[in-house]
Amino acid sequence: MYKTHFGLRELPFGITPDTSFFLACSNYQEALNTLLIAAKNGEGFIKIAGEVGVGKTLLCRKFMASLDKTFVTAYIPNPFLEPRTLMLALADELSLALDKDVDQHQLLKSINHRLLVLAREGKRVLLCLDEAQAMPVETLEALRLLTNLETGKRKLLQIVMFGQPELDRKLQQESIRQLNQRIAFHYHLGPLTKDDMEFYVAHRLSVAGYTGSRLFNRGAIKALYKASGGVPRLVNILAHKSLMLAYGEGKQEITARYVAAAAKDTGAAQKRALPWRWALVGALGLLVAGTSMGWTYFR
Structure with missing residues (x-):
């Protein structure tokens, strides 16, 4: 294309999120700092909202890449899933081998056991959900129940939601007000x-x-x-x-x-x-x- 003409090694303006191009300007660095502080504090729910195209996915990937080895991350890019399917996706991210017809009770029990094992190893588990505005209300409520899994000292699972402003409106619904109350850290990513x-x-x-x-x-x-x-x-x-x-x-x-x-x-x-x-x-x-x-x- 035009790389040789302008003396470039690669295309500089690709639209695929690439952390090597991450720019630590004021709002992006503030958002990243918010995420890192919240994660290290062990908060149950963290939310990053912003309009289409402002760089939420790139921020998500940079955030996960910035975490140290004490964190185990699970990433679900499209959480438009029913509650059970989301649980299965989380189990898969945690490398859990489950029977195809595992029932809901055994599924939750297996996830809880895996989280406990990781906690005993000194690990923190962090679930990142991109495009979170697409999540059905029932799935959001299932997420809240997942954050009830805890030891006597801390949550076994932290959840970070990245979504468009529609996510904020969805969280205002009366049926999931308990989840909205549990969001301890929030940042709005602007242009x-x-x-x-x-x-x-x-x-x-x-x-x-x-x-x-x-x-x-x-x-x-x-x-x-x-x-x-x-x-x-x-x-x-x-x-x-x-x-x-x-x-x-x-x-x-x-x-x-x-x-x-x-x-x-x-x-x-x-x-x-x-x-x-x-x-x-x-x-x-x-x-x-x-x-x-x-x-x-x-x-």
């Missing part, structure tokens, strides 16, 4: 500020191997922030498309017009479209159509 976004772009380029002079000029950064609102996923998509356009013209600098064209080609950014009198009309479509690059990157 990047303009200054943080500028640092974010430079950071990702640096991690990807870029060593040249400023690649996105000030006009491009201003346009990128206006088009993305500081949402990292949108920043990545627009920056990637802008690099493609500059590469297609053989240019070595990203200007505002490339960002404007990228925004017009990106549905999520169209509401923020910039009022440019000119744009690279059809350039992105022609570039993609005229190459064998493929567009599965943005699936």
Whole structure:
């Protein structure tokens, strides 16, 4: 693609969460610190909420990678599961070998026994649930019951939920008010500020191997922030498309017009479209159509 043209080792603006690109700017570092402190304090429930694309999954992976060896982590990326299926998924994450037709009582008993064994070994078990807003109310209630498993001194299982704002609304329901009361630590992850976004772009380029002079000029950064609102996923998509356009013209600098064209080609950014009198009309479509690059990157 454009790696050689810009002197890059890898693509800097992929949308797959990669902890090597994690940026410790103010809100992300605060969120990570909240998670680490809560985990070490042994809190039963921890919640991180934020809009689509702000980096919750990346934060989750960075958090798990930052834990020391005293923690055993279980990760469930899509918890849209009935209570029993969630219990089975947790058992699988804890490497429990169970009969296919194990009943509910034996399932809970086996999980409890495994947690006790790990506690005696000095381990803390932490369950991370991504996309937690998708969990049925009955499954959320089953999670609360899981946190009742404890020794005389601490919880046997800590649960961290990462979800969109819909999770907050779901937790306000009267039927699961007990769970909501047990959330001891909460952090709302917002978009990047303009200054943080500028640092974010430079950071990702640096991690990807870029060593040249400023690649996105000030006009491009201003346009990128206006088009993305500081949402990292949108920043990545627009920056990637802008690099493609500059590469297609053989240019070595990203200007505002490339960002404007990228925004017009990106549905999520169209509401923020910039009022440019000119744009690279059809350039992105022609570039993609005229190459064998493929567009599965943005699936």
